[in-house]
Structure formats: C-alpha cells, structure tokens
Amino acid sequence: MITCENLMKIYKIDDEMEVMALQGLDLEVEKGEIMGIIGNSGSGKSTLLNMLGGLDRPTAGKLTVDGKDLLRLSEKDLVKYKLETVGFIWQNNARNLIPYLSAVENVELPMLLKGRHKRERAKKLLEMVGLNQQMNSKLDKLSGGEQQRVAIAISLANNPRLLLADEPTGSVDTKTANIILDLFRKLNRELNITIVIVTHDTQLIKKWIEWFRFEMGRHQVNF
Numbered sequence: 001m002i003t004c005e006n007l008m009k010i011y012k013i014d015d016e017m018e019v020m021a022l023q024g025l026d027l028e029v030e031k032g033e034i035m036g037i038i039g040n041s042g043s044g045k046s047t048l049l050n051m052l053g054g055l056d057r058p059t060a061g062k063l064t065v066d067g068k069d070l071l072r073l074s075e076k077d078l079v080k081y082k083l084e085t086v087g088f089i090w091q092n093n094a095r096n097l098i099p100y101l102s103a104v105e106n107v108e109l110p111m112l113l114k115g116r117h118k119r120e121r122a123k124k125l126l127e128m129v130g131l132n133q134q135m136n137s138k139l140d141k142l143s144g145g146e147q148q149r150v151a152i153a154i155s156l157a158n159n160p161r162l163l164l165a166d167e168p169t170g171s172v173d174t175k176t177a178n179i180i181l182d183l184f185r186k187l188n189r190e191l192n193i194t195i196v197i198v199t200h201d202t203q204l205i206k207k208w209i210e211w212f213r214f215e216m217g218r219h220q221v222n223f
C-alpha cells in the first residue's frame with residue numbers, strides 16, 4: 001500500500017534556516033496492515049503523515065501510495081487522492097470536528113462535499129464506532145474520547161483505503177485510549193482497511209502484544 005524510499009522533507013524557515021524533518025526514511029506498509037510508528041516529539045511523525053495524506057509534498061525521495069506516485073501527482077489528482085483514497089485523523093481535534101454541528105452532521109459533511117447526501121451512512125458509521133446514543137448530540141456535549149470516535153467516523157466517510165491517525169490517543173485517558181486502539185483494530189479487520197498510527201504513546205506497544213496473543217490463540221483453536 002505504501003512505499004517510501006529515502007524520503008526527505010526539508011522545511012525552509014527563511015533564507016538562512018532550514019529544518020530537516022525527514023532524513024531519508026524507508027518504509028513499506030502492506031495492504032490490510034495496521035502499522036504503528038512510535039517516536040519522540042519533533043521526530044517527524046506528523047510530517048510523515050502529511051506526506052502520506054497528500055497534504056504536503058516531500059522534498060526528495062520516492063513515495064507511492066496505492067500505486068500513486070505522490071511526488072508526481074498533479075494538483076487535480078492530489079485533490080482526488082485526498083478525497084477518495086485517504087482518511088485523516090488529525091493530531092489537533094479542532095481540525096477534525098465542527099463544534100456547532102451534531103455528531104451525525106459532522107460525519108455527513110465530507111459526503112456532502114462529494115455531492116452525496118448520506119444521513120443513513122453517517123448513522124451507520126457512528127454505530128460502528130459505538131456512538132449509537134450520541135448521534136444527535138452537539139460536539140461540545142461529548143467527552144474527549146467520544147469526540148475522537150466521531151473524528152474516526154468522519155475519516156471513514158468516503159470509504160478510504162488508507163487511514164492515517166496522528167496521535168489519536170494524545171488527549172484521552174488510558175481506558176479511553178484502549179477503546180480507541182481496539183476500534184482501529186476492529187476497523188482494520190472488518191473493513192480490511194490499511195491503517196498507520198503515529199504516536200509517542202507506548203501503550204500502543206502493549207496493545208500490539210495483546211492483539212498478537214489474541215491472534216495466536218485464535219490460530220491454535222482453528223488448527
């Protein structure tokens with residue numbers, strides 16, 4: 001699904017200052033895989049996701065996602081890519097959500113932009129993330145974890161093949177982080193959607209071990 005080779009991103013601050021945010025990254029992500037990338041603050045996690053999501057262009061190297069060369073894609077094709085191939089869950093929740101709309105209106109919005117009025121689908125997606133009771137609640141009446149789950153439902157609105165989540169458990173407690181990570185796993189398994197999560201939260205490692213043990217257990221039963 002994703003191939004990065006020697007990927008570089010240099011931000012030019014002014015004539016004399018440059019920041020090298022990615023210095024030759026190699027990465028392969030298979031279709032249907034759930035990939036967690038853990039790194040310190042400032043290590044280039046958001047930069048990487050912005051490149052993968054087509055929000056910013058790499059400075060050099062190779063980057064293909066779902067067969068598309070993101071360094072060469074035209075502006076028009078990049079817009080199509082952002083709308084149809086990727087779903088994004090931003091680090092800053094204010095960027096994911098519109099506070100004066102209800103949960104269901106928030107999820108409907110990306111579908112309206114594509115000219116598809118799909119209240120039913122918005123409701124289905126909210127059910128999938130476990131928010132059956134909160135569909136008509138205004139966003140500011142929801143807890144942080146519930147808002148995060150609305151953001152996940154929004155990211156799924158246009159049936160993306162790739163889901164990118166930037167620090168999805170950054171502002172929730174451990175219990176809620178558990179729920180959110182398990183939800184990603186469920187979406188990965190049920191929709192066969194490729195997921196990349198970047199975080200500095202090492203709870204993801206514990207979750208990964210738990211999922212792995214669960215899978216091993218399932219296979220033993222099957223054999």
Ligand SMILES: Nc1ncnc2c1ncn2[C@@H]1O[C@H](COP(=O)(O)OP(=O)(O)OP(=O)(O)O)[C@@H](O)[C@H]1O
Pocket residue numbers: 011012013019020021039040041042043044045046047048091200
């Ligand atoms: N638009 C920008 N202009 C200039 N420098 C930037 C820009 N975006 C990021 N940087 C710099 O690039 C480096 C990587 O930033 P990035 O946001 O990717 O880190 P991060 O790993 O996501 O950190 P955090 O965990 O704090 O979110 C940092 O040194 C940052 O200051």
Ligand SMILES: [Mg+2]
Pocket residue numbers: 045046047091166167
């Ligand atoms: Mg970041």
